[in-house]
Amino acid sequence: MSNHFTRLAARMHVIPPLRRCAFLAAGLLCLPAAAQAHGILGDRFFPATIASDDPFAADELALPTITSFGHETDYEVEYSKSIFRGFALGIGAGYVDARPPGEQASTGWDNLEISPSLELFRDPGHEIILTGGLDWEIGGSGSQSVAGRSSTFTPTFKYVKGFGDLPDSMAYLKPIAVTGTVGYALSGRNGEANSIEWAGAIEYSFLYLQNNVKDQGFSNFTAHLTPIVEYNFSSPVSAGGGGTTGTINPGLIWSGQVEQFAVEAMIPVNRASGSGVGVIAQLHFYIDDMFPQSLGRPIFGGPR
Amino acid sequence: MITRTLLAVTVISWMATPVLAHAFLNHAEPGAGATLAQAPQEIALSFTEKLEPTSSGMSISDAAGHDMEAAAPAISGNTVTVALKPLAAGTYRVSWHAVSLDSHRTEGSYSFSVVPPG
Numbered sequence: 236m237s238n239h240f241t242r243l244a245a246r247m248h249v250i251p252p253l254r255r256c257a258f259l260a261a262g263l264l265c266l267p268a269a270a271q272a273h274g275i276l277g278d279r280f281f282p283a284t285i286a287s288d289d290p291f292a293a294d295e296l297a298l299p300t301i302t303s304f305g306h307e308t309d310y311e312v313e314y315s316k317s318i319f320r321g322f323a324l325g326i327g328a329g330y331v332d333a334r335p336p337g338e339q340a341s342t343g344w345d346n347l348e349i350s351p352s353l354e355l356f357r358d359p360g361h362e363i364i365l366t367g368g369l370d371w372e373i374g375g376s377g378s379q380s381v382a383g384r385s386s387t388f389t390p391t392f393k394y395v396k397g398f399g400d401l402p403d404s405m406a407y408l409k410p411i412a413v414t415g416t417v418g419y420a421l422s423g424r425n426g427e428a429n430s431i432e433w434a435g436a437i438e439y440s441f442l443y444l445q446n447n448v449k450d451q452g453f454s455n456f457t458a459h460l461t462p463i464v465e466y467n468f469s470s471p472v473s474a475g476g477g478g479t480t481g482t483i484n485p486g487l488i489w490s491g492q493v494e495q496f497a498v499e500a501m502i503p504v505n506r507a508s509g510s511g512v513g514v515i516a517q518l519h520f521y522i523d524d525m526f527p528q529s530l531g532r533p534i535f536g537g538p539r
Numbered sequence: 540m541i542t543r544t545l546l547a548v549t550v551i552s553w554m555a556t557p558v559l560a561h562a563f564l565n566h567a568e569p570g571a572g573a574t575l576a577q578a579p580q581e582i583a584l585s586f587t588e589k590l591e592p593t594s595s596g597m598s599i600s601d602a603a604g605h606d607m608e609a610a611a612p613a614i615s616g617n618t619v620t621v622a623l624k625p626l627a628a629g630t631y632r633v634s635w636h637a638v639s640l641d642s643h644r645t646e647g648s649y650s651f652s653v654v655p656p657g
Contacts, residue, residue, distance in 0.1 A: 275561060278647040403650070406572075442563065447649050450570030492560035492587060524560040527641035 277359035278447055279397045279440065281412060282488040285497045285517040286465040287434035289414040290366030290393035292323035292352045294522035294531045300329075304482075304501050304513030307333040309345075317523075317533040321354035331381040343378025352393075362397030362412065374423060383424075389432060391418035399447065410443040419472075428476035430469050438463040438488075461488040465499060480508040484515065493524045562588035562595075562617070562639040564647055571649035578626035578653045586617045586637050594638035597621055602630055626653050 274281035274291035281289065285300060297313040311329035318324055329345040352368040367390075374386035397412040415435030422429055438461050445451055445458045468481030486499025501513035523531035566585045569575055582599060592614040599607040599621065609622040619635065629652070636646040 275643075275645060280561075280563065280645075446564045446567070446571055446647055449572030450567065455565065492563075521560070524641070524643065527643065 274364070274395065276357070276364060276395070276397065277362045278399055279362050279412065279443055280490070281395060281397070281414070282438070282461050282463075282490045282495050282497070283517075283519050284414055284436045284438075284463070284465055285486075285488075285519075286467050286482075286484045286499060286501070286515055287414065287436050288368075288391065288393055288416040289436070290352070290354065290364045290395050290416075292317060292321055292354050292366065294323070294526075294533075296520040296522055297517055298520065300515065300517040302501075302513065302515045304515075305509055305511060306335045307331065311345075315350075315352075319533045319535040321357070323352050325350035325352065331378075333381065341380050343380040344382065346375070346377040346382040347373045349373065361400050362395070364393075364395045366393040367391070368393060370418065385423035385427075387420055387423050389418040389420040391416050391432075397443075399443065406448050407444075409448055410440040411437065412440065413437050420469075428471040428473040430471045430476065432469055434465070434467040434481075436463055436465040442490075456489070459490050461490065462486075463488055463497075463499070468504070478505075478507060480505065482508060482513070486515075493521050495519045495521075560588055560639065560641070561643045561645050562586040562590055562637040563645060564635070564637075565617075567633070567649070569651045571651070573651040575651065575653050576656050579623060581620055581622045582633055583618065583620045584633075584635055586619075586639075588637075588639040589617050590614055590619065591638040591640055591642070594644075595619060595636060597633060597635040599623060600632050600634070601626075607631060628653050628655055 274289065274293065281291065283289070283295065283297070285297070293315060294317050295315045297311070300309075300311040300313065302309040302311070309329050309331055311327060313325060313327040315323045315325040325348075327348040327350070331341065331343060331345055333341040349371045350368060352366055354364055354366050356363065356365040358364075370389040370391060372383075372387045375384045376382070393414070393416040395412065395414045399409045401409050413435060416433065418432040420430045420432050441451075441453060441460050442458050445453050463486055465484040465486070466481065467484065468479055470479040471477050481504050482501040483504060484499040484501050486497060488495055488497040496516075496518055498514065498516040501515055503509040503511075525531060563586065564584060565587050568583045569579055582597065584597060595614055596612050597619050601607055607624050607626060609624045612619050612621040619637075630650055631653070632648060632650050634646075634648040636644065638644050
């Protein structure tokens with residue numbers, strides 16, 4: 236959900252008014268892809284990132300994602316359905332509760348978001364996936380009080396890379412993995428700035444460390460923890476669009492057999508990005524493991 | 540809103556029972572990165588899920604790539620064991636693949652060393 240920062244920042248009035256709608260629309264489009272992340276690739280399990288997209292096209296449900304930043308709290312749901320192997324369609328929705336001091340409260344439903352995602356390249360041996368996608372915010376589908384009337388399209392490129400192929404002399408770096416996404420948000424309204432949305436994560440898998448590098452004697456609970464730092468930025472490309480804004484999110488993910496729970500802090504990177512530290516938390520379900528013979532299978536073709 | 544969310548989570552959790560999930564390695568003996576004074580006679584792996592016996596397995600190789608299993612892996616429930624040939628001093632690689640009963644596949648590998656004292 237790389238939209239979290241841009242949307243929240245816009246409502247908090249840390250972005251100049253003329254650009255608020257553009258940021259809002261651009262950011263909102265990036266939501267559902269985070270639900271496409273139940274990833275097993277080679278020897279590695281990748282947990283679903285929550286503040287940035289990753290490239291797995293899978294059957295997943297994020298319910299709920301709760302974000303509190305500044306004077307706004309968002310409640311979101313995201314569902315991703317695999318259509319055929321390597322291609323998934325995501326849909327996301329969210330409810331906004333914004334109460335800036337000295338202003339009227341804004342509450343209501345955000346615009347719906349649709350996000351097709353296609354894996355273009357997969358190399359389990361080197362733990363690499365490259366994915367192309369398109370995020371579409373359906374303008375006017377949400378409440379007028381919080382959602383824009385124009386649609387925004389964001390073509391995106393996503394990647395993941397695990398470092399299990401490092402030499403044994405660098406064994407303790409093998410649990411590291413990175414994910415990332417870069418998108419170009421095309422605003423549907425004249426006069427609004429387009430922007431580059433870029434986000435990602437660096438993570439360290441205790442499970443990979445325990446099972447593939449060196450048995451640390453972790454408990455079962457500890458072995459399923461993944462320390463993670465996500466980042467989430469928006470860079471306007473039009474003249475007068477302002478500078479880059481965003482947050483850096485250190486946190487922790489615990490992944491179980493069919494579910495995971497994640498919590499991260501949201502630290503604004505500069506004054507224009509807001510003040511104070513926010514929090515984002517998510518409960519996430521691996522639908523392909525919960526319903527392997529029905530809902531968790533691609534509609535066309537065999538199981539993943 | 541929160542009430543609806545909790546209700547939905549409860550319904551989904553209920554609908555998901557019983558769960559069949561990916562089989563992740565839960566415990567290995569000897570474990571990843573272990574340095575042993577005495578050569579083990581077998582490798583035992585336990586997983587978080589029951590395994591499909593015909594599709595799961597494990598192999599052990601020495602630094603030269605020679606297979607070191609003395610017999611085919613034995614798979615029962617969520618465990619895989621394999622008896623080993625006598626191991627000399629050196630580093631060995633364990634490679635496993637596990638298919639859970641819902642047909643999801645996982646795999647992994649790790650090394651351990653035999654270093655006799657003295």
